[in-house]
Amino acid sequence: MTEYKIALVGFGGVNRGLAQLIADSNPSWQATLGFSLKIVGVTDLFLGSIIGRDGLDAATLVRLPAAKGAFAQLPGGSADAMNEEVIKHSGADIVAEATFTNPVDGEPATSFCRWALQAGKHLVTTNKGPIALHAAELKALADAHGVRFEYEGAVMSGTPVIRLAKQALAGSRIKGFEGILNGTSNFVLTRMEEGLGFAEAVSKAQALGYAEADPTADVEGFDVRLKVVILANELLGAHLGVNDVSCKGISGLSAADIDAAQRDGARWKLIGAAQRSADGSIHASVEPRLLKAEHPLAGISEAINAVSFDTELLGAVTVSGPGAGRIETAFALLSDIIAIHTAKTGQ
Ligand code: HSE
Numbered sequence: 144m145t146e147y148k149i150a151l152v153g154f155g156g157v158n159r160g161l162a163q164l165i166a167d168s169n170p171s172w173q174a175t176l177g178f179s180l181k182i183v184g185v186t187d188l189f190l191g192s193i194i195g196r197d198g199l200d201a202a203t204l205v206r207l208p209a210a211k212g213a214f215a216q217l218p219g220g221s222a223d224a225m226n227e228e229v230i231k232h233s234g235a236d237i238v239a240e241a242t243f244t245n246p247v248d249g250e251p252a253t254s255f256c257r258w259a260l261q262a263g264k265h266l267v268t269t270n271k272g273p274i275a276l277h278a279a280e281l282k283a284l285a286d287a288h289g290v291r292f293e294y295e296g297a298v299m300s301g302t303p304v305i306r307l308a309k310q311a312l313a314g315s316r317i318k319g320f321e322g323i324l325n326g327t328s329n330f331v332l333t334r335m336e337e338g339l340g341f342a343e344a345v346s347k348a349q350a351l352g353y354a355e356a357d358p359t360a361d362v363e364g365f366d367v368r369l370k371v372v373i374l375a376n377e378l379l380g381a382h383l384g385v386n387d388v389s390c391k392g393i394s395g396l397s398a399a400d401i402d403a404a405q406r407d408g409a410r411w412k413l414i415g416a417a418q419r420s421a422d423g424s425i426h427a428s429v430e431p432r433l434l435k436a437e438h439p440l441a442g443i444s445e446a447i448n449a450v451s452f453d454t455e456l457l458g459a460v461t462v463s464g465p466g467a468g469r470i471e472t473a474f475a476l477l478s479d480i481i482a483i484h485t486a487k488t489g490q
Pocket of ligand 1: 324325326327328353354355361366466467
């Protein structure tokens with residue numbers, strides 16, 4: 144019986160979702176996945192922290208109120224975040240990092256990732272900041288310490304993109320990709336096609352919880368730009384930084400632009416793309432594009448995301464699914480843990 148001890152860093156929607164999956168499904172995972180998970184520590188800058196080396200009850204953790212210092216309510220809990228202690232000294236085999244994305248320097252998440260890898264812990268994260276800005280350094284750290292570093296949820300939450308491309312499409316010669324990589328902006332464009340104003344549509348996306356804390360990152364393309372950097376570097380072997388990707392959002396699109404497109408049977412979509420040219424150089428961009436009905440991404444509506452890989456051997460291969468959501472993103476962490484288990488056991 145394999146049991147992995149896991150520490151949760153950040154206890155907002157995503158890691159709470161993972162605790163929910165553990166509470167619901169852990170007993171069946173031995174049979175279906177070949178392992179179970181034991182939560183040995185949780186730390187959160189707002190809620191505080193708790194360490195339980197013999198295992199913490201996942202259902203109790205899920206019920207914890209989202210109130211400042213709430214971990215102090217549990218026996219052995221503290222109102223203070225003890226990030227370093229939980230990451231390094233809770234006895235975890237795996238650290239699940241799901242704190243907020245800082246698009247400027249990736250902190251404090253990147254430090255949490257470094258601590259985990261330097262302490263010889265496998266690391267799973269859904270955080271775009273450390274991957275877009277520091278992936279090479281973190282991968283080298285993981286290699287140096289003989290541990291796995293997995294981050295499927297950084298792009299399109301639990302919808303498989305990174306491992307799909309790197310494993311199932313290995314050898315297909317991916318030349319580029321185009322993606323609808325931000326649910327908020329796609330939701331806004333869909334509502335505008337129905338006649339809603341831009342600001343009203345953004346408010347709806349915020350109310351539904353799709354938008355980033357600052358929705359400017361969604362509608363001006365900055366969130367997509369991070370995802371383009373991640374995919375271009377992962378899938379095309381690029382070495383792009385954020386400033387290498389031109390970026391234009393959807394705030395300049397008017398109701399008249401949307402109407403005109405619809406009359407032509409076309410749709411405006413915010414597209415994040417990268418393409419390898421014949422000379423090997425890689426051009427990457429984020430911009431609104433007018434897609435004809437036959438384009439593989441033209442039918443993607445609402446908050447759904449999609450990416451279409453341009454491969455030499457198969458042509459366009461397209462995957463669509465959710466790109467956000469607490470359980471959807473928590474599933475990405477589970478898929479990362481499954482990848483760690485598979486790598487360890489060779490199954
Ligand atoms: N705000 C993002 C979106 C969430 O709307 O897609 C996932 O990165």
